[in-house]
Amino acid sequence: MNRSLAMTLLALTMVGCVPDGGTEQSETESVSYAAIDGALLSKSWPARMANDADRARFEGRAGWRSVFEHDLAGALGAFDVKADARGVARVHQGLSDLYHQAALLYANAAVEAYEADAQESDPKDLAYPVAVSHFIRGDIDKAKARWADVDTGGPFASRTESWLAVLDNAGSMPTLAELSAISGDLGDVTPGSEPPLNVAADAELAERTEKARTLKVTDPTRFLTLSAWHAAAAAQVAPPTDSGVLGQISARYAVGAPSESSYVALPLDDAWLFASPDLVAADVAFIAEAKSRGIESIAAWADKSVLAAAVQSAIVGEKVDPQKVLDAGLAIQKQLQAMMKDIGGGEMAFHRPFAQRARIAVLMAGMVVADANDQYRDAGILRLNALERMEQLGIDPVFAISVAAWDAGNRNPLRPEELIHQFKSSYPVLSATRGPLEALHLRRSRNAGPANPVH
Numbered sequence: 001m002n003r004s005l006a007m008t009l010l011a012l013t014m015v016g017c018v019p020d021g022g023t024e025q026s027e028t029e030s031v032s033y034a035a036i037d038g039a040l041l042s043k044s045w046p047a048r049m050a051n052d053a054d055r056a057r058f059e060g061r062a063g064w065r066s067v068f069e070h071d072l073a074g075a076l077g078a079f080d081v082k083a084d085a086r087g088v089a090r091v092h093q094g095l096s097d098l099y100h101q102a103a104l105l106y107a108n109a110a111v112e113a114y115e116a117d118a119q120e121s122d123p124k125d126l127a128y129p130v131a132v133s134h135f136i137r138g139d140i141d142k143a144k145a146r147w148a149d150v151d152t153g154g155p156f157a158s159r160t161e162s163w164l165a166v167l168d169n170a171g172s173m174p175t176l177a178e179l180s181a182i183s184g185d186l187g188d189v190t191p192g193s194e195p196p197l198n199v200a201a202d203a204e205l206a207e208r209t210e211k212a213r214t215l216k217v218t219d220p221t222r223f224l225t226l227s228a229w230h231a232a233a234a235a236q237v238a239p240p241t242d243s244g245v246l247g248q249i250s251a252r253y254a255v256g257a258p259s260e261s262s263y264v265a266l267p268l269d270d271a272w273l274f275a276s277p278d279l280v281a282a283d284v285a286f287i288a289e290a291k292s293r294g295i296e297s298i299a300a301w302a303d304k305s306v307l308a309a310a311v312q313s314a315i316v317g318e319k320v321d322p323q324k325v326l327d328a329g330l331a332i333q334k335q336l337q338a339m340m341k342d343i344g345g346g347e348m349a350f351h352r353p354f355a356q357r358a359r360i361a362v363l364m365a366g367m368v369v370a371d372a373n374d375q376y377r378d379a380g381i382l383r384l385n386a387l388e389r390m391e392q393l394g395i396d397p398v399f400a401i402s403v404a405a406w407d408a409g410n411r412n413p414l415r416p417e418e419l420i421h422q423f424k425s426s427y428p429v430l431s432a433t434r435g436p437l438e439a440l441h442l443r444r445s446r447n448a449g450p451a452n453p454v455h
Contacts, residue, residue, distance in 0.1 A: 035335045036309040042339060044279035044306050045270060046354035050340035058274055063087050068275040070396045072098065073194075073426045081192040085237050086271035088192050092234035093246055094398055096227045097253035101401040102430055103223035104255050105416060107133035108408035109436035110220070115146075116411075117443040123205035123215060124149070128156035129436075132163070132220045138256045140167065155203035159183075159219065176228040183221040186229050191237035195229050198222075199428050218432040226429065245272060251288035252277075253398060258291035258372075265304060277361040277396075279306040287368055294372030295320065306332075306358075307365035314366060322378045325366030326385060333359040353393055360389045364399070380406070397423050401430070413441040 041047060049055045058064040063084055066075035072094045079087045110133040114126045131146035144167070150160045162182045166174045180186060183202075186195035201216035234246055244266055251258065263285035278284045286305035290297040295315060301308035310332050314324035336355040341347045363386040370379035387403050390396060400423065404416035417437050424431045 035331050036306060036313075038335070038339065040280075040303070040309060041306055041332070041335060044336070044358065045273040045276075046279065046336050046358050047339050047343060048270075049274070049354060050343035050348075050351065052344075054270070057270070064274065067091070070394050071426070072397065076192065076194065079192065081237060084271070085239055086242065086269055089234045089238035089242070089246070090249075090272060092191065092230045092237065093249055096230035096234060097250065098398045098401055098427065099223045099227040099230065099429070100255050101253055101398060101405050102427075102433060103136050103220055103227065105401055105405040105408050106218075106220040106223060106433045106436055107136035108405055109413065109416070109433065109440050111137065112408065112411050113436050113439035113443055117440070117447065119443070121207045121209045123207055125151050125154045125156050125203070125205050126215075126217070128154075128160060129217055129220055131160070135163070135167075136220060136224070136255065143167075155205075156219070159221070163221075174224075176225070176232055179221060179225040179228055183219055183225045186225060189229060189232045189236060191233045193233075195226070197226075197429055199431060216435065218435060220432075222429070222432065242269070242272075245284075248284045248288045249278075251291055252368075253402060254291070259288075260292050261289075263289045275357065277357070277364050279358055279361055280304075283307045283361075283365075287365065290365070290368050290372060292372060294369050298369065307361060310362045311366050311369055318373075320366055320370040320373060320375055320378055322366065322370070322381045325363060325382055328366075329359040329362035332362050356389070356393055360386050360393075363389065395422075397427065404433075408437065408440065411440065411444065413437045413444065417441065 049058070058068075061078075061084075063075050063079035064087065066072075066078050067087065067090070072091050075087070075091045076095070079091065081088050106129075110129050114122060114130050127146045127149035131143045131150070134140075134143035134146060144164070147160045147164060150156050159182050162178075166178050166182075174182075176189075184198065202219040202222075203217050204214045205217055206212040206214050231246075231250070238246055245268060248263060248266065249272065265282040265285045268281040268284065272284075273279070273281070278287065282301060282304035283306060286297060286301040286308045289301070290308075295318060298308050298312050298315065302312045303309070310328045311320070311325060313328050313331075314321050316324065333355040336358050337347075337351050340351040340355065344351070363382050367379045367382040367386065370376075370382060383403055383406060387395070387400065390399070400419050404419045407413070407415050417434070420430050420433055420437070
């Protein structure tokens with residue numbers, strides 16, 4: 001079975017499914033779970049936030065409430081740029097990651113719909129969004145080949161020339177100024193604000209049929225420009241002492257080949273950690289390194305990173321065992337809840353949701369390591385389990401759109417369409433991904449035989 005088919009089947013069969021070791025029922029059973037060193041876990045933000053004094057700076061603050069609720073759009077308007085510079089920087093970085101994942105979602109859907117399932121009637125200039133999509137996916141040669149197919153007299157001719165000029169000069173990700181010149185200027189970078197958003201299509205292309213039905217097309221470059229704008233806003237507002245922090249934090253959702261660099265744990269203010277999937281400062285560096293080194297990175301970080309220590313118990317031979325990652329996540333949740341009760345002098349309502357976030361963070365860390373270890377099916381199991389767990393607490397839009405991008409790359413448009421519908425009111429530009437997603441959905445349905453319906 002090839003990888004694409006295997007992942008399509010996984011994506012379809014995993015909806016609503018959680019392996020037994022991760023079910024809520026198993027939490028009440030008398031099962032022995034591995035636990036990490038308590039001294040290390042006590043440094044995590046959930047454990048420390050059980051202390052009233054440590055939690056005080058985040059309680060009753062609208063911006064931090066929005067961050068906890070995964071409402072990036074709401075947090076941006078609620079924070080005070082001067083008083084909460086790190087909070088503003090964190091939100092801008094989250095929005096940058098969100099739009100870069102949206103670019104990857106569009107790219108994966110467009111390549112599958114307009115290239116893998118290309119129709120003779122497709123407009124010639126669909127070559128342009130497919131070319132940009134190949135660039136987003138990191139295949140420069142395929143991008144240049146498709147740009148060569150763009151009509152020199154069509155609506156995307158000048159954008160194609162701009163892209164080719166940028167690649168000839170740099171060959172890597174264009175700057176914000178270069179992207180703005182292609183997809184439209186977003187104005188001055190102003191931390192604490194959103195740039196003006198245009199949700200209109202960039203062109204209407206006629207199908208090569210007798211009826212010449214038109215197809216509205218949005219340039220996926222727009223997502224890259226938005227991502228770069230927010231990244232610039234994050235860098236502009238973050239304190240100078242935190243200059244290296246953004247580079248590590250952005251590695252979690254970076255698109256393309258991960259850096260082979262080694263990382264060091266940076267001192268982090270709690271504004272970067274609170275309600276995040278990084279439980280201690282070393283987790284940020286561990287995830288950045290694990291993106292490329294996978295299992296190899298665990299031994300180096302297990303005595304400093306809560307996530308590395310948790311995932312270490314799930315390594316069997318040279319593989320990540322997804323069931324053991326699920327068990328490790330549950331063990332961390334239980335251990336944290338007991339620890340928070342001791343620290344706070346009794347059980348409080350916020351203990352469980354804080355500990356549940358740590359549990360999800362372990363699943364996400366296991367996913368990162370499995371991905372880097374080329375265990376695409378096991379990483380998929382953990383990815384979908386993490387998403388399902390989030391449904392009980394509130395879904396992180398950045399992670400959700402990253403799952404949608406993964407789904408689209410595996411030719412499954414259904415969950416991405418649902419997720420885009422869920423988040424489009426808060427992030428209207430995400431609607432631009434609907435074109436290639438709907439095309440992929442329709443073409444998969446047409447190509448499915450009577451005995452193989454698309455669900």
